[in-house]
Amino acid sequence: xxxxxxxxxxxxxxxxxxxxxxxxxxxxxxxxxxxxxxxxxxxxxxxxxxxxxxxxxxxxxxxxxxxxxxxxxxxxxxxxxxxxxxxxxxxxxxxxxxxxxxxxxxxxxxxxxxxxxxxxxxxxxxxxxxxxxxxxxxxxxxxxxxxxxxxxxxxxxxxxxxxxxxxxxxxxxxxxxxxxxxxxxxxxxxxxxxxxxxxxxxxxxxxxxxxxxxxxxxxxxxxxxxxxxxxxxxxxxxxxxxxxxxxxxxxx
Amino acid sequence: xxxxxxxxxxxxxxxxxxxxxxxxxxxxxxxxxxxxxxxxxxxxxxxxxxxxxxxxxxxxxxxxxxxxxxxxxxxxxxxxxxxxxxxxxxxxxxxxxxxxxxxxxxxxxxxxxxx
Numbered sequence: 324x325x326x327x328x329x330x331x332x333x334x335x336x337x338x339x340x341x342x343x344x345x346x347x348x349x350x351x352x353x354x355x356x357x358x359x360x361x362x363x364x365x366x367x368x369x370x371x372x373x374x375x376x377x378x379x380x381x382x383x384x385x386x387x388x389x390x391x392x393x394x395x396x397x398x399x400x401x402x403x404x405x406x407x408x409x410x411x412x413x414x415x416x417x418x419x420x421x422x423x424x425x426x427x428x429x430x431x432x433x434x435x436x437x438x439x440x441x442x443x444x445x446x447x448x449x450x451x452x453x454x455x456x457x458x459x460x461x462x463x464x465x466x467x468x469x470x471x472x473x474x475x476x477x478x479x480x481x482x483x484x485x486x487x488x489x490x491x492x493x494x495x496x497x498x499x500x501x502x503x504x505x506x507x508x509x510x511x512x513x514x515x516x517x518x519x520x521x522x523x524x525x526x527x528x529x530x531x532x533x534x535x536x537x538x539x540x541x542x543x544x545x546x547x548x549x550x551x552x553x554x555x556x557x558x559x560x561x562x563x564x565x566x567x568x569x570x571x572x573x574x575x
Numbered sequence: 576x577x578x579x580x581x582x583x584x585x586x587x588x589x590x591x592x593x594x595x596x597x598x599x600x601x602x603x604x605x606x607x608x609x610x611x612x613x614x615x616x617x618x619x620x621x622x623x624x625x626x627x628x629x630x631x632x633x634x635x636x637x638x639x640x641x642x643x644x645x646x647x648x649x650x651x652x653x654x655x656x657x658x659x660x661x662x663x664x665x666x667x668x669x670x671x672x673x674x675x676x677x678x679x680x681x682x683x684x685x686x687x688x689x690x
Contacts, residue, residue, distance in 0.1 A: 358661035365669065383579045390586030395623070400585055410581045417585040421592055426615040428596040433603055433612070440598065447594035452620075459616055507673065510643055513627035514650050514668045518661050520620035521654050529617045536618035537625025544626050544633065552622050559618025564611050 348472040352479035355461070359453050360487040362518055365511035367488060370394050371495015377405035381496050388492045392451050392485065394512065396420045397492075399549065416548040423556060427455040434462040435477075437470030442478075449481030451488070456519035528570065532563030638679050646672035 374384035379401060387397040396417040403413040427450055435443055458477050462468070468476065524530050536559020543551035596604070604612070628647045631639045650668030657663050 361662040362665040365665070379578055383582070386579060387582050387586075390582050391589050393589065396585065396589065400582060404578050404581060410577065410584075413581050414584050414588065418588045418592070421585075421589045423615075423619040424589065424592040425595055426619060428593050429604060429608065430612040430615045432596040432599070433609070435597060436603075443597045444594065447597045448590060450593040450597070456616065456620070463613070507676075508669070509631065510627075510646055510672045511665070511669060513624045513643075514646065514665050514672075516620055516627075517624045517647055517650055517668075518654060518664055520617060520624060521651065522659075523616045523620065528614065532614035533617040533621030534625075536621035537629075540622035541626045541629050544630060551626065552619075555622030555626075556615075556619045559621055560611050560614045563614030563618060567613070568610065 346475055348468070348475040349479045351461075352457075352476045353483060355457050356453075356480050356483045359457060359519075360484060362515055363453065363484075363487065364491055365508045366394060366515045367491025368495040368498065369508035369511055370398060371492035371497075372499060372501075373398065373495075374401050374492065375496035375499050377401055379404060385493055385496050388489045391417070391421070392448070392488065393421060393424070394488075394492075412548075419553060420549045422553055424450060426556065426560075427452075427459075430459060431455060431462075434459075434473055435470075438474055442474060446477060446481070449478070449485060451481075451484065452516065453484055453519060454481045456523070460522045526567075528563045528567035531566045532559040535559045535562035638676075638683065642672050642675035642679060645675045 371385070374387065374397070375381050377384055384401050387401055391397050391400070399420055400413050400417040403416060408416075428447065431446075431450065435446065438446070454477070457480050458473075461476055462473060520533060524533060536555040538555075539558035540551050540555025543554040545551070546554065603609075624647075628643045629635060629640060631643045646668040649671035650664045653667040654661070654664040
């Protein structure tokens with residue numbers, strides 16, 4: 324009892340109410356997401372301006388944000404439609420670019436054991452590049468989060484990023500051509516993706532995967548429909564696994 | 576409306592790609608696949624960013640490649656040394672890109688550049 328009264332002088336006398344915002348996983352996720360949203364601002368605005376500059380009705384071009392929730396495929400699809408490409412080719416090209424999401428789904432799935440099915444169905448919709456990058460870095464880091472903490476972390480990141488992406492691309496559509504003319508933002512997208520990549524480079528095999536993936540993608544950049552990205556991804560994964568296996572073998 | 580329909584089809588396909596493994600009943604993939612999964616993120620993002628920095632407009636050209644690589648290096652250094660602050664790294668990278676693009680085009684105008 325006496326020790327309790329001593330500690331109450333140092334800590335607040337009442338524990339804070341257990342609202343969602345007071346949850347440690349939610350707070351951590353918000354702190355991790357806010358800088359990513361800020362870093363996405365130039366990319367989202369520039370993409371919105373590009374969408375708005377096509378001959379498609381502005382709201383249809385913007386509808387790609389809630390429908391696809393991923394900038395790379397949105398850009399490809401709307402620009403191909405603008406250029407008069409056939410619908411079959413547009414769908415094919417966008418789905419090749421988004422094939423990386425299949426890999427994200429496989430990589431994140433083992434960390435969702437213990438989640439109810441309905442949460443996994445909903446989580447799939449939110450599995451965009453920044454959401455994947457933040458959550459996989461957290462889930463594979465040196466933490467012992469349980470299923471509940473992982474669920475709260477994932478959905479806080481996703482639910483915080485979703486309206487930000489819709490708002491940024493919408494603002495870009497509305498601001499229109501004023502943006503790119505006065506402020507070149509062409510490098511904003513690769514810089515943003517570089518900043519998602521850097522926290523993942525935590526080992527030599529991870530570096531090998533990124534460097535090999537990048538170099539093969541450069542060599543294969545002439546392939547149609549964005550297949551160079553897939554070729555690079557496949558080569559990078561193989562290189563990382565080969566080096567990881569060799570390191571594990573030499574240690575064992 | 577045909578355009579909207581195309582976007583809806585892509586949206587449904589994209590959702591299927593994202594959901595494929597997340598909603599399967601047995602979520603522990605076989606061991607050979609598990610060994611590959613840690614390298615998905617670095618390989619995919621590497622394949623996205625390296626071509627964008629090395630060949631910003633689809634081809635390697637000094638006037639575009641050099642500023643882009645400088646910007647990438649600046650963002651990397653800022654991320655590493657300024658407490659992993661993403662906005663500082665991003666806007667620092669963009670600033671280096673603008674400045675070096677301007678400097679290279681100015682030098683080219685004076686006959687100093689490789690162009």
